[in-house]
Amino acid sequence: MTTVENDAPAQEIGRDRRRKEDRRLITGRTRWTDNQALTGLLHISIVRSPFAHAEIGSIDTGAAKQVPGVVAVYTASDLGADAVQLPCAWPITKDMKSPQRPALAGSRVNFAGEGVAVVVARSAAAAKDAAELVEVDYSELEPVLDMEEALKEGATLVHPELGTNENAQWVFDSGEAGSGGSAAEAIAAAEKADDQVVITRRFRQQRLVPVFMEPRSTVVDPTGEQLVMWSSTQVPHILKTMLALTLGLPEHKIRVIAPDVGGGFGGKIAVAPEEVVTLLVAQKLGKPVKWTETRSESLLTAHHGRDQIQDLTVAVTKDGVIKALDVKLLADMGAYLGLVGPGVPILGAFMFNAIYKIPAYRFDCTNVFTTKTLTDAYRGAGRPEATFGIERMMDEVAVELGIEPMELRKRNWIKHEEFPFTTVSTLTYDTGNYEAATDQAMSMFDYDGLRREQEERRQRGDVKQLGIGISTFTEMCGLAPSRVLGSLDYGAGGWETASIRMLPTGKAEVVVGVSPHGQGHETAFSQIIADKLGIPFDDVEILHGDTQSSYRGLDTYGSRSLAVGGIAMVKAAEKVVEKAKPIAAHMLEASEDDIEFTAGKFSVKGTDKGVGIADVALAVFAAHDYPEGIEPDIDAHATFDPENFSYPHGTHLCAVEVDTETGFVQLHKYVCVDDVGTVINPLIVEGQIHGGLAQGIAQALFEEAPYDESGTLLSGTLVDYTLPSAADLINFDTANTSTPSTTNPLGVKGVGEAGTIASTPAVVNAVLDAVRQYGVKDIDMPTTPFRVWTAINSAKGTAGRGDEADVASPGAGLGSTAKDMPEGGNL
Amino acid sequence: MARIRTTVDGLVYEDDVEPRMLLVQYLRERLGKTGTVIGCDTSNCGACTVHLDGLSVKSCSVLAVQANGSEVLTVEGLERDGQLHPVQQAFHDNHALQCGYCTPGMIMQSIDLLGDNPDPTEQEVREGIEGNLCRCTGYQNIVRAVQDAAQKMKPGASQAAPVGGGA
Numbered sequence: 001m002t003t004v005e006n007d008a009p010a011q012e013i014g015r016d017r018r019r020k021e022d023r024r025l026i027t028g029r030t031r032w033t034d035n036q037a038l039t040g041l042l043h044i045s046i047v048r049s050p051f052a053h054a055e056i057g058s059i060d061t062g063a064a065k066q067v068p069g070v071v072a073v074y075t076a077s078d079l080g081a082d083a084v085q086l087p088c089a090w091p092i093t094k095d096m097k098s099p100q101r102p103a104l105a106g107s108r109v110n111f112a113g114e115g116v117a118v119v120v121a122r123s124a125a126a127a128k129d130a131a132e133l134v135e136v137d138y139s140e141l142e143p144v145l146d147m148e149e150a151l152k153e154g155a156t157l158v159h160p161e162l163g164t165n166e167n168a169q170w171v172f173d174s175g176e177a178g179s180g181g182s183a184a185e186a187i188a189a190a191e192k193a194d195d196q197v198v199i200t201r202r203f204r205q206q207r208l209v210p211v212f213m214e215p216r217s218t219v220v221d222p223t224g225e226q227l228v229m230w231s232s233t234q235v236p237h238i239l240k241t242m243l244a245l246t247l248g249l250p251e252h253k254i255r256v257i258a259p260d261v262g263g264g265f266g267g268k269i270a271v272a273p274e275e276v277v278t279l280l281v282a283q284k285l286g287k288p289v290k291w292t293e294t295r296s297e298s299l300l301t302a303h304h305g306r307d308q309i310q311d312l313t314v315a316v317t318k319d320g321v322i323k324a325l326d327v328k329l330l331a332d333m334g335a336y337l338g339l340v341g342p343g344v345p346i347l348g349a350f351m352f353n354a355i356y357k358i359p360a361y362r363f364d365c366t367n368v369f370t371t372k373t374l375t376d377a378y379r380g381a382g383r384p385e386a387t388f389g390i391e392r393m394m395d396e397v398a399v400e401l402g403i404e405p406m407e408l409r410k411r412n413w414i415k416h417e418e419f420p421f422t423t424v425s426t427l428t429y430d431t432g433n434y435e436a437a438t439d440q441a442m443s444m445f446d447y448d449g450l451r452r453e454q455e456e457r458r459q460r461g462d463v464k465q466l467g468i469g470i471s472t473f474t475e476m477c478g479l480a481p482s483r484v485l486g487s488l489d490y491g492a493g494g495w496e497t498a499s500i501r502m503l504p505t506g507k508a509e510v511v512v513g514v515s516p517h518g519q520g521h522e523t524a525f526s527q528i529i530a531d532k533l534g535i536p537f538d539d540v541e542i543l544h545g546d547t548q549s550s551y552r553g554l555d556t557y558g559s560r561s562l563a564v565g566g567i568a569m570v571k572a573a574e575k576v577v578e579k580a581k582p583i584a585a586h587m588l589e590a591s592e593d594d595i596e597f598t599a600g601k602f603s604v605k606g607t608d609k610g611v612g613i614a615d616v617a618l619a620v621f622a623a624h625d626y627p628e629g630i631e632p633d634i635d636a637h638a639t640f641d642p643e644n645f646s647y648p649h650g651t652h653l654c655a656v657e658v659d660t661e662t663g664f665v666q667l668h669k670y671v672c673v674d675d676v677g678t679v680i681n682p683l684i685v686e687g688q689i690h691g692g693l694a695q696g697i698a699q700a701l702f703e704e705a706p707y708d709e710s711g712t713l714l715s716g717t718l719v720d721y722t723l724p725s726a727a728d729l730i731n732f733d734t735a736n737t738s739t740p741s742t743t744n745p746l747g748v749k750g751v752g753e754a755g756t757i758a759s760t761p762a763v764v765n766a767v768l769d770a771v772r773q774y775g776v777k778d779i780d781m782p783t784t785p786f787r788v789w790t791a792i793n794s795a796k797g798t799a800g801r802g803d804e805a806d807v808a809s810p811g812a813g814l815g816s817t818a819k820d821m822p823e824g825g826n827l
Numbered sequence: 828m829a830r831i832r833t834t835v836d837g838l839v840y841e842d843d844v845e846p847r848m849l850l851v852q853y854l855r856e857r858l859g860k861t862g863t864v865i866g867c868d869t870s871n872c873g874a875c876t877v878h879l880d881g882l883s884v885k886s887c888s889v890l891a892v893q894a895n896g897s898e899v900l901t902v903e904g905l906e907r908d909g910q911l912h913p914v915q916q917a918f919h920d921n922h923a924l925q926c927g928y929c930t931p932g933m934i935m936q937s938i939d940l941l942g943d944n945p946d947p948t949e950q951e952v953r954e955g956i957e958g959n960l961c962r963c964t965g966y967q968n969i970v971r972a973v974q975d976a977a978q979k980m981k982p983g984a985s986q987a988a989p990v991g992g993g994a
Binding site for chain 1: 855859860865905919931934956958965
C-alpha cells in the first residue's frame, strides 16, 4: 500500500508527442505485407484484359504452363472465380441496379485491366513471365465512356442484363423532407423577382486515383486451422466478415491481419478481387500464396475516386442572400460497384449546403455505369465534391453580383451564436465558429495586403498575375451513427470497439477495432489512455489490425478513428476504473463510496491513503484477497456508437501566381485555420492537415486519370499520373481554432480528410481570380499550364491555335504546341 | 546466372543471380533487406533509394550484377551502436513520416543531398528530394527534417555524425 503523493503525471492530451510508430519505420524494421516470406510460398500474377469491353473467347494456357517454375494456370471457371459476387455494402435505393462483380471475369470483361486468368509460380518473376504467354481470344464490344451518352436511349450497355447504364437515382428535397422549402419553387420565384438572380454552373470533378505509396499486396496461408490472410487493407474486420459472407466460409475459420499498411486514403477500403483470387488459389493448392501488384496494376485496377458532372443552380437576392440551391449530379461508378461506391456521392448530399443557411435545397444524383475502373472512396469521399461545388459556386455568385467573395460568405454562413444548428439537409452541427477561424486566417494571410498587391500587378500588367481563392468549409465525419447509416440503407453500423487489458505489472494493452495506415494511432491513443488511467505514455501498447487479437471493429475511414474509436477507448478506460474501484476500496479497507480516482491513484476521500491502478492490477492477478461476489479482473471492453457526426470546419486561403505567358500556376501562399475540436496531438494534427492539403491541391493542379476513346487509361504509370513532388508544393501556414464537439466526451472532431476537402476549391478559385480579368469563365481541373494558357488565349481571342494546341503532348504543359518547338524539339 | 560479390550494410555477400534481377529484388528477396521497398515500376517514386558506393541510386534502376564489387548502404545500415543517424533522428523529431513507406528512400536521398550540400535552403531541399514521392506528409515536415539534420550535422554541432558513406 502506498500513500498518495503529489506526483500526478503531466497531461498527455494536447502534447506534441513524437510518434511511437517511427522507430521501426525509420530503421527499415517494417512488416509490409509483401515482406512476408513463408516456407513454400507461391506467387501469382493476374492476366488482365487490355480491352475495356469485350467478350472472352477461348483462353490458351498451354505456353504459360511450360514456363519453368510455373505451378498452375487457372482461368476464372477453374477457380469458380467467375461465380463470385464481390460485395457492395451500400445499396442506396431499393431498386438499385447491381451487376455481378466476379473475382475474375468469365465471359465478358467490362474495363481494361479486369482479370481473366491467374498464373501461379515459384517466383513472382516466373509468374509474370508466364502471364505474358497466356493467349486470350477477345471479341471487342463498344466501350461506354461518357456518362451523359451512357444514359441516352439506345446507348451501348455495360451490363446488358441490367437493361440500363443507370445504377440508381438518389434524391433529397428539403421541401419534401420538411427541413426547408422547395428549391424548384424558390428558383421559379427568383426568376420572376426583380431583386433576385438565378445562377447556373456546370463543374467537372475529374477522375482521380488514391495512389497509396505501398502497392496492394495479399498473402494467404491456408495451412493452419484458421486460414490466415495478410493484406494491405484499411478494413481487416470488414474484409474478414465479407470473405465469409461472399465465399461461404465459416467466419471463425478466417483470420485477417493488416500488418504495416503504407497509406490508404480510402483506396484500401475494399474486398478486392485479387484478395479473393489469392485466397481461392491458396485453398486449391493448400499452399501459402502471395499477390503483390505493380504500380501500373494499381493505377489501372485499384479503385479510382471522384468523377462527377455537377450542375448547380442558385437563387440569390441581389444583395447576396442565398434563397435556394439545386444540385444535379452524374456520378461515374465505373464498371462495377465497389464496397461503398454507390454511397460515396450520396455523402455529398448532406454537405452541398455547407456552412450556409440555405432555406431550400434539392440534391438529385444519378449513378452511371461505364466501362472504366470502378470508383469508390477516396480521401473525403463525397464531401470534397460537394465542397468544391458550393465553394466554386460562392465565387461565381460573388462575381455575378459584384460582392467581395468573403463578404458574400459572411452574409450566408451560420453565426457562432446560432449553434447547435440544424441544416436544410437535416444534420445538426453541434459547434463551430466560422467568424473566428476566418478572422485568424485573414490576418495570417494578410488578405488585404495581397488584394492590394493583386491590384498593383493588374495595373502594371505583370506577366505573373496574382489570384486569391477562398474556401470556407465544413464536413461531416466520424462515420457514423449506426441508426443514420441504417436509414441510408448502409449494410453495417458505425460503432467502434476498444478493450483494455491491465497486465500484472501495471502496463496496459489496448485493443482497438480501428486499423491505422499512417495516422499515428499508437501515439495519440496512448496519450488518451495515459490520461484516463493515469499511467505513463510508454506503458501503453496499442494492438490493432489482427482479427485474432482485435475481434470486433469497423476499421479506419471517414475520419472516424479518434472521434469514434477514441471514444470507445475512453469508455473502456472508465469501465476499468469502475471495476477497480471496489477492489481498491477493499485494499484500503474503506467504503467504495469514499474512493476517488485521480491521476492513476485510488484514494480515500479526506485521507492520504491510496493505491495505484498498478497495485490493483497486481492484486487481481494474485487474487489472494478480493471482495466477495466480484471477479478478480479489471479488464474492460466498450463499444461506442456516436449520436452524431463530427463537424470540423475551417477557412482556407490560397494565393497563386499565374504566368500569363505560359499558363504555369505557382502556389504563392496557403493559409488555413481549421477547427478540429480538442487536439490530442498537435504534431499529428498538423501532419494530417499538410498531407490533406497536398492531395486536395493535387486535384486542383496536377492529377487526372483520363481514358482514351477506346477506354484505355492514359495515366497508367507514375510518369503519367503526376503526383506532386516536394518541388511542386510550398510550406503551408496552418493554425487551429477550437470549439470542442459536444457530442463526445473528448470534444474531438475528425481531421484526416479536412485538408483534402477544403483545399481544392481554394486553389481553383485562386487560379480563376487571377485570369477572370481576361474573360476566362472556368478552367477544368487539373488546371495545368496547357489548360490555363488555352483558357487565357481563347478568352482573349488570341489563341488562334486552339486546334494546334490539342496536338501538344498532354501534361507537357508550358503552353507549347508541337509547332512551337524547333526541329527535334523535346516536349 | 551471374556470380556477384557485394558488401551490403557492412556484410559481404556472394550470390548467383539472374542477370535481369534488379538490385532492389536482390536486397529484398535474396538478402531479406525488406527495409528497402518498391513503390513503382517506372523509377518515379524513389521508395527503393539506397547508396551504391556512397551515391544515392534508385535500386529498381540498377541491376544486381551492376552492384558487383560495390558497397551498398540501405536504411537498415544507418544506425551506429544503437544511435540513429541524424537524418533518421530528424525525421522522427519533425514528424516527417506518416505511413512510412517512402521513408527509407526519402532518408537515403536526404543523406545524399546533405553530402552534396551540407546547408541547403528550403528550395534546395525541395529540389534535392523531388525524385522521391510521398503521399502522406505534403513534404513540409520532410523539408524541415532535412534542414534540421543539416544543422545537427554541422561540424561542432553536438550530434555530429558522418554523412552518408559506406558501411
